[in-house]
Amino acid sequence: MRADPEADVEPGVRESGVREPDVRESDVRESDVREPGVRTHRRQDAVVYLAYLALSGWVTGRLWLGLGDRMTDGGKGGNEDIRLFEWYFAYVARAVRQLENPFVTHLQNMPDGVNLMSNTGMVGLGVPLAPVTWLAGPTVTANLVVCLALFATASAWYFVLSRYLVASPLAAALGGALCGFSPGMVAHTRGHLNFIAQFLIPLIIALALRMREPGRHVRRGIWLGALVAWQVLIGEEALFLYFVASGVFVAGYALLRPREVRDLVPRFLTGLAVAAGTALVLLGYPLWLQFFGPQSYHTVPFVSGHGADLASYLATPQLALTGSQSANVDLALNAAEENTFYTIPYVVLAGVVAIWLWRSTMVRALVVTAGVLVLLSLGKTLEVAGHHTGVPLPWRVLAELPLLDSVLPARFGLVVGTILAILTALGVDAAMAGLRASEVGGSRVPRFVAGGLLLAVLLPLVPRPVPTIPVGFPVPDFVTSGQWRPYVRDGRSLVPIPFPDVKDASGLRWAAVTGVPFAVPGGYFIGPDAEGRGRFGPPPRPTFELLSAVAATGKRAEVSDADRETARADLAHWRADVVVLGRHRHVDALRQTLDALLGPSRRVSDVWLWDL
Incomplete structure (x- = not known):
């Protein structure tokens, strides 16, 4: 494959016009060249791989x-x-x-x-x-x-x-x-x-x-x-x-x-x-x-x-x-x-x-x-x-x-x-x-x-070092210590706030660093829409949109009785047993909105919790 021979190229000559050395097989014994050549090749390879x-x-x-x-x-x-x-x-x-x-x-989802x-x-x-x-x-x-x-x-x-x-x-x-x-x-x-x-x-x-x-x-x-x-x-x-x-x-x-x-x-x-x-x-x-x-x-x-x-x-x-x-x-x-x-x-x-x-x-x-x-x-x-x-x-x-x-x-x-x-x-x-x-x-x-x-x-x-950032807020001790387990039954989900999606997947990290022991609604993925075409995440539900807006803006949402009824239906769809709010830049606005939706929260370990 090294030489791409053309019909009009003289044998022994590269396509660039440079003649390769003419070495007959009878000129040297195989034992004279194979081992030194292999060792040289391996040394070259090692140097390149280390570089x-x-x-x-x-x-x-x-x-x-x-x-x-x-x-x-x-x-x-x-x-x-x-x-x-x-x-x-x-x-x-x-x-x-x-x-x-x-x-x-x-x-997930x-x-x-x-x-x-x-x-x-x-x-x-x-x-x-x-x-x-x-x-x-x-x-x-x-x-x-x-x-x-x-x-x-x-x-x-x-x-x-x-x-x-x-x-x-x-x-x-x-x-x-x-x-x-x-x-x-x-x-x-x-x-x-x-x-x-x-x-x-x-x-x-x-x-x-x-x-x-x-x-x-x-x-x-x-x-x-x-x-x-x-x-x-x-x-x-x-x-x-x-x-x-x-x-x-x-x-x-x-x-x-x-x-x-x-x-x-x-x-x-x-x-x-x-x-x-x-x-x-x-x-x-x-x-x-x-x-x-x-x-x-x-x-x-x-x-x-x-x-x-x-x-x-x-x-x-x-x-x-x-x-x-x-x-x-x-x-x-x-x-x-x-x-x-x-x-x-x-x-x-x-x-x-x-x-x-x-x-x-x-x-x-x-x-x-x-x-x-x-x-x-x-x-x-x-x-x-x-x-x-x-x-x-x-x-x-x-x-x-x-x-x-x-x-x-x-x-x-x-x-x-x-x-x-x-x-x-x-x-x-x-x-x-x-x-x-x-x-x-x-x-x-x-x-x-x-x-x-x-x-x-x-x-x-020549590349520069790739820029890096901290992974974000630490995963709550409530999650890493396993304190969540009494609150979540088999086949049910834990709802991390903010709701996991393409714009903020920190909730997925809660599950990832603990070995994915619990299910979460939403997430960052491509799935089908109503016509079978790909879209990021599931079709949004009203409670997801309401809480995502609060997480993005830091403004507490005005909650109506219809919003509370919708939240109950959405949480039932997600098979949610517990809603958990950890550290967040807009934690107060999120907690106040969730209190209005689901009732008063409880402080458990280092999170706010709504036991459903």
């Missing part, structure tokens, strides 16, 4: 200032995502311990429950990390995922690049870093753990490409199917984005090299058929739940319109060394969705590499793929630097198709970043080969100059 781990520690270092006391700052409106993942990890750990169904639960396969339950990481959650709690698990996901994704891309695409260790290490620590990946650390855990995707791509080799199709197909199934249980939207990108790449490659692809089709089909069968066996039940099970939905209409601004591809990301958290804020949906921020120098560098290595079929196919993905990422209409041009784009039609109707188009920009990283790695690899061939008398000046230029181009992409 990635150090970089990941640099990016996430603030999370560990107080173990379990801080979380990534998602920016305006984005801090509830981490609390959601904490709840997921806590619930999956509970499911493992008690042998419950990890894909569906009634401990009582009594209807939540379909975790239709959400981002991350069962594929929650299960193996269950011991961490049991021992250290879900906050530590979530922070550990943020740190290790960046490291593991960069390491996986380095492994694939160094084994299959480039000869230079420097090129592979740089490419892996640009993939694992791309601006989009670093941005998604601010709340979207399912998008930064991409360490299986490069392995899936490499294994799929190895299907063109003769033999072992069944074994490779089984491994491929197993990896695909695991990635689906971690984050299937990221896998879907790369699936679309891979389809575009294969189509482009087939148009450029039809004879080669035609000859390889039987091998690919055999291996892919085995992989598909394996994945379906492993995912049959979870996928049925996702698309046809309780609380499933068929579309997410509120995401398909969010396309990227074309100018964002040349913008500097907020979390880069040269970036600013106050700049370019209008070019992305929010701070965690900077999927397309790659800076002018980096885009120019990738363009120069593409022109230089244009003879390579793989490079041309990568450029075509990047162009298609950029077009898809722009959404339904073209927007440039905040200006809505009104020019219609293909996504206007594609967004109506199944599966695509639930995709945020701007996220295709994440895969564009991977393509830019691969092009950069290919360019550095070709440059290193050219410098080795052109150096005379051991001069290092050319390498020094080239390295300086590369550093100047990539420096704006």
Whole structure:
């Protein structure tokens, strides 16, 4: 795979025009080179992996200032995502311990429950990390995922690049870093753990490409199917984005090299058929739940319109060394969705590499793929630097198709970043080969100059530490000590105030840090509306809206007899046994409103309580 041979390229010559050394197998004995070469390779790998781990520690270092006391700052409106993942990890750990169904639960959104396969339950990481959650709690698990996901994704891309695409260790290490620590990946650390855990995707791509080799199709197909199934249980939207990108790449490659692809089709089909069968066996039940099970939905209409601004591809990301958290804020949906921020120098560098290595079929196919993905990422209409041009784009039609109707188009920009990283790695690899061939008398000046230029181009992409915030008010001792247990019967719920929802999920954290021992109404999830379309949270009930308004404004609500009757009906629907109010910035207004709705409260431990 390293050499992409062209019919008109002389044997022994790279496509960049640099001749590779002609070494005959008879010139050296295998025993003379294998062990030293393996040891050198392993030392190089170890150094690269340690560098990635150090970089990941640099990016996430603030999370560990107080173990379990801080979380990534998602920016305006984005801090509830981490609390959601904490709840997921806590619930999956509970499911493992008690042998419950990890894909569906009634401990959130009582009594209807939540379909975790239709959400981002991350069962594929929650299960193996269950011991961490049991021992250290879900906050530590979530922070550990943020740190290790960046490291593991960069390491996986380095492994694939160094084994299959480039000869230079420097090129592979740089490419892996640009993939694992791309601006989009670093941005998604601010709340979207399912998008930064991409360490299986490069392995899936490499294994799929190895299907063109003769033999072992069944074994490779089984491994491929197993990896695909695991990635689906971690984050299937990221896998879907790369699936679309891979389809575009294969189509482009087939148009450029039809004879080669035609000859390889039987091998690919055999291996892919085995992989598909394996994945379906492993995912049959979870996928049925996702698309046809309780609380499933068929579309997410509120995401398909969010396309990227074309100018964002040349913008500097907020979390880069040269970036600013106050700049370019209008070019992305929010701070965690900077999927397309790659800076002018980096885009120019990738363009120069593409022109230089244009003879390579793989490079041309990568450029075509990047162009298609950029077009898809722009959404339904073209927007440039905040200006809505009104020019219609293909996504206007594609967004109506199944599966695509639930995709945020701007996220295709994440895969564009991977393509830019691969092009950069290919360019550095070709440059290193050219410098080795052109150096005379051991001069290092050319390498020094080239390295300086590369550093100047990539420096704006070096990430800064991700901002963090305290996890919030401590979970009440009433909850952590188990004092709540006499008040809540089996099959009933505890109502934390403020009511858990997408704007304030602190009530979910009460359950998460205690291992999800009790059910709560509402929550942060996507479920079906009356027509089966996706919506955030359950359809709002009057009591929820009344209490949410008080929590947001701090103004006590005027309560009528009709409000009291409605509250009794809502609490009966939620199967509530007790309402609990902990520390809150508007605790007085909330307590006075609840007293008016439910009668006088009692102070128990460190909470106000209404025993129903």
